[in-house]
Amino acid sequence: MTKIISNLDVTKLVVDNPIGKDNPPLLSVHLSTHDDQPLPTQHLLQSSDFEVNWENKLTDSQLDKLVDSGWLIIDNVFEQKALLALQAESGFIKYRDAQLTAGIRISDIRGDKIRWITKDFFAGFYYLQSINALATLFNQSLFTGIRHSEAHYAYYPVGFGYQWHSDNPAGRDERVISAVFYLNDEWTPSDGGTLEIVDKYGVHHNVMPVANRLVIFDSDLQHQVQIAHRQRYSIATWMRRDGLVPFIEDII
Numbered sequence: 001m002t003k004i005i006s007n008l009d010v011t012k013l014v015v016d017n018p019i020g021k022d023n024p025p026l027l028s029v030h031l032s033t034h035d036d037q038p039l040p041t042q043h044l045l046q047s048s049d050f051e052v053n054w055e056n057k058l059t060d061s062q063l064d065k066l067v068d069s070g071w072l073i074i075d076n077v078f079e080q081k082a083l084l085a086l087q088a089e090s091g092f093i094k095y096r097d098a099q100l101t102a103g104i105r106i107s108d109i110r111g112d113k114i115r116w117i118t119k120d121f122f123a124g125f126y127y128l129q130s131i132n133a134l135a136t137l138f139n140q141s142l143f144t145g146i147r148h149s150e151a152h153y154a155y156y157p158v159g160f161g162y163q164w165h166s167d168n169p170a171g172r173d174e175r176v177i178s179a180v181f182y183l184n185d186e187w188t189p190s191d192g193g194t195l196e197i198v199d200k201y202g203v204h205h206n207v208m209p210v211a212n213r214l215v216i217f218d219s220d221l222q223h224q225v226q227i228a229h230r231q232r233y234s235i236a237t238w239m240r241r242d243g244l245v246p247f248i249e250d251i252i
């Protein structure tokens with residue numbers, strides 16, 4: 001007879017109480033406390049994994065470009081660990097249909113599905129803290145007057161994009177700077193999903209949504225997301241000049 005070697009704590013299994021929700025199998029390895037061996041430690045994700053030295057990443061000429069033409073790109077933003085955590089988190093979320101400002105959804109205009117990042121998120125919340133540090137740098141060097149940031153994970157199914165718009169609806173100006181962080185590995189031009197921005201001089205720029213790239217632009221600039229031919233994952237982020245606003249999802 002084959003001997004079954006298992007980590008299950010058989011003493012906890014009783015015949016009249018089969019394994020189920022109330023009686024889960026104990027799968028942990030029982031480590032002897034008498035061992036001289038230190039317990040294996042697992043490095044949990046922490047906010048320092050998301051720390052970015054923004055001053056090093058952004059040269060003065062890049063800051064000038066942001067002021068002058070209204071946009072810039074930063075590549076290789078995070079270390080591998082933080083990027084992987086964001087990618088993993090983006091894949092597990094239950095996305096909801098994004099709404100237009102009027103509260104209606106017209107998927108021909110906007111086809112993304114989103115989830116606002118709250119403190120209940122792990123990687124996403126650390127991401128937001130890092131963005132706040134970037135906002136502080138903008139406030140110090142460009143006097144942008146940003147008071148807080150908001151962000152949502154976004155997922156564009158195949159065949160969807162987001163037509164021309166600015167991130168401040170008519171008559172509004174709370175959003176100062178928009179930033180989009182991309183999560184897809186190995187994105188190629190044939191995958192579509194390009195972000196097209198019109199800069200302050202009226203020049204069009206195409207930005208490929210490649211992983212670990214942050215594109216930053218004046219929230220008043222017109223931009224669109226071309227139709228994606230592959231599932232497209234990102235974090236859309238806004239640095240705002242108004243105070244904290246509650247998330248709609250938290251209220252309902």
Ligand SMILES: O=C(O)CCC(=O)C(=O)O
Nearest residue numbers: 162167180195225234236
């Ligand atoms: O994902 C992008 O490249 C841009 C998204 C966007 O424009 C938005 O969510 O307002």
Ligand SMILES: [Fe+2]
Nearest residue numbers: 165166167223
């Ligand atoms: Fe936008």
